[in-house]
Amino acid sequence: MERRDFLKASAAFGCAATLSACDSSSSDAKPTPTAPALTEEKLNWSACCVDCGSHCPVRVFSRDGVITRIESNFTTDDEYGNHNVRACLRGRSLRKRVYAPERLKYPMKRVGPRGSGQFERISWDEALDTVAAQLKRIANQYGNEAIYALGGPGAMYSFSNRGCLNRLLNLSGGYLGDYGNFSFAQYIKACKYTYGAEVDYLFGSSIAEMANSDLVLMIGHNPSELGMSGSGQGYDFVRQKQQHNFKTIIIDPRYTDSSLGKEDQWIPIRPGTDAALVEAIAYVLISENRVNQAFLNQYCVGYDENTMPADVPYSESYKAYILDNPVAGDLTAGANAKTPAWAAPITGIPATTIIELAHELADAQAPFVQVAMSIGRHSAGENNVRTAFMLPILLGKVGLPGTNHGGIPMAASMNVFNMESHAEAGDDANPVKKRISFFKFIEAVENGKDLTVLKDGVILPDEELDENGDGKLDTDIKAIVAYATNRLINQNADVNYSRKVLADDNKCEFIVVIDNVMNASAEFADIILPDVTYVETEDLVNQGHVAGDTATLVQMSTSVGPMFESKPLYEMCVGLAKRMGIEAEFTQGKSHKQWLDEAYAATQAMNPGLPDKEVMLKQGIYRKYLPNGAYLSNKAFREDPLANPLPTPSGKIEIYSERLAYLAKHWQLAEGDVISALPKYVPAWDGFEDEATRYDYPLQLSGYHTKGRVHSSYHNVPWLREAVQDAVWMNPIDADQRGLSTGDKVRVFNSRGTIEVDVKVTPRVMPGVAALGQGAWLKMENGIDKGGNINVLTSHRPTPLSKGNGQHSIRVEIQRA
């Protein structure tokens, strides 16, 4: 957008937000207008509730209902440990997001073909009547399991969040549930089968624990770009690094902003090949007798002849697999041993570098291994993560000061009343007991009837399973309720597939989108309900999962909202409940304010130091640095594994998983998909070694979280588009081969689609790999996405075990546009 147009748009929306202040049609107009006296600026606390995992507080200054500026500092004393929680560029640009031309202002109904983006303004009554009637009709006609609800990541409130919708749907007969999510579906399966539980082991040691480490190894982990806020992981990492000067080795296809001199070594690696690197390190440790044999004997299952499950021979052990030698006690490498020489051409890392890295790890007193969620989002993602978890296990560096089992840094936490945890909002309260993978919902629209337990990971109640434990979902999704999410289209893999399936309103007969901007997903709505933005509502917010070592609670309030005809989700749900005949059950006879006050009281009961709400409305934030001290993962297990067994069947770390051996035999997997009892490097679809795609599409494309937005949130803020260019990164070697220079417009394409973007030639990405920030808004023109949305190129094929998103496995070719 040209600057001039942008200014016009801003001015128009400034007026729309404050009709009284901008009204020039007053009947008693004076010949000489006098400048109105400025009213006092008001301060309200709000938060940036997007899904970066931080949820930073912002201080919203406004005058006459119009935001004048956003600030985040709140004390002049800024000592680390008692520091200000400073929002990053996204939070600081919030004003432009609130007054964006893309704001959804009124309820609307579709008037053209689905997906055409043609809408007409309607009243709230008509909108809610329609939604309630359609949900009722579809439940009656197809059963409640034909209703699917998704969303929440764009609005991380504690109260008016997706939990409201879940409660409403649960109280009205239920809906098709799901499991997993786009962030860590594969990762938590690796946790479950190695350590025995999902989310409990997603989180590892606190960043503060790095103070006790002499070597921090980050496998894909990138705190400076993911946890950018002034109380987030990025800040904690830099502080710990500068204070304690532990050696830092970063493994990533990109030279990320977590490097920039903070790295002692950057080891570029081809996307999706981390497991091959780890296996080669394992080979060095095993062949040089540098594994911690005592730890493996006592704490683990499946390493060697000492720890195999009953009836499983040594030849199935991890040691035999790495050495490719079925004879116990023989360290001779077989032809397929996972040697550094084997891993080098796969990973791109010279064998000598791999050997040195193995020695560094073996020599370290307290290696802190950080395994990013991203390595799970590959076509063999579960195995990538399980394999990466092997490093601290082989070294026996688990549960000791300064170490980490691999999990993402534990976020310091305070408890909060969260509507999603309300008893009536949970899966247990859902009368429908069928669930699908979160990543399968488009398939479930297209042909949900034929999705099965063993082929597609459908979860059915026991009574619907046959003698093999199999069964069909037996329903198609006929209605979708999407709240604060762009996952219908923009953020889901394979945009063209989603668009094709959802465009057919004979398949999914009704789609309601609840959001505050017109994005690619909202364009596919039949009814649009306008949500408030963060600054327009009262709610309570706690810090998210990458907020590092400072726990925060923010009491949000507003002097500027709700704007236009927007409403908080809770109030929309009350309107729907009324029309569905369950108003009394839904409201429990309480007003919105009573609910909020009770939520606050419940939160206060969980946090005895939390001031009263009246105080917090002024004070805004309540924070504590490491309220429970630094978390050290697996500490109790390490101290006494008998008294504190892991929640695995064996109570130990399961290198060899009998449960996975069972699934490997019984599940029906697509060709090339692997579920294995042992963690393994698996060359898989769209990976570096994929024969089916590597010749036509010679470049791997690494999707990353750009600093210029959060997923797709904030993409429509021009300040951010300017600050962080959306360009595909190419190494000079690859650019030269194609005659490309920085600023050239290129087409990035594969069999699934084509996008057009600028190219940025940079040594900060390795040869053979291009990189593109995910989340750009789709802008389809004649079949080509001019918006640069990476999901035009990603595959909707699920990963083998979690049936999750392998969205980082992408192969492409790039040519001048």
Next chain:
Amino acid sequence: MNTKIQYGFYFDATRCTGCKTCQVTCKDRKDLPVGINWRRVYEFAGGQWTQNGDGTVNQNVYAYYSSIGCNHCSEPACTKACPTGAMHKRREDGLVHVDAKVCIGCGSCARACPYDAPQIDNDKGVMTKCDGCYERLAQGLLPTCVEACPQRALDFAPIEQLRAKYPDAIEPNIAPLPSTEITHPNLIIKANRHAKPTGDKSGQILNWAEV
């Protein structure tokens, strides 16, 4: 020119992650349009890649950022280039300001400044630039960029105080910045481990589209 106080900036390139919060918060304070960045963050990077015969690679890549507003120089090139006197250095605090009422929008100052600090507002036909958040200073606050920095990589104070507070900081003769001899900027920098000297050709600015 003798000033009573000379304010200046401190920038810690070992902390900066190039997040641009400084740039955006400055725009929020003054509602600056796209195209005008009173504070900018330059990405300077270099290094070579070699491809080995076996599919592996070696490299010596580095990168670092420089967040630059106006350095409120002791010998500002902009004031010397200004034909009207609109661009001036304030005696009371050493801040370089532009008087919009006097400015004719000729752009001479912008062409003269080696830091790209003055930025023309074509719509209004006047030059604009970092004003050191003088009105915030009067309230006892720091400039908004300093207070916004999530990494605490910026500071602002009378330059002699900054020199005393940050003994490790050096004059910014660091690529991609020009030699300090030109304008005697009131900026000191804690250099990144990868910092290259002014004029270095092993690296280059990679983010012209963003500044």
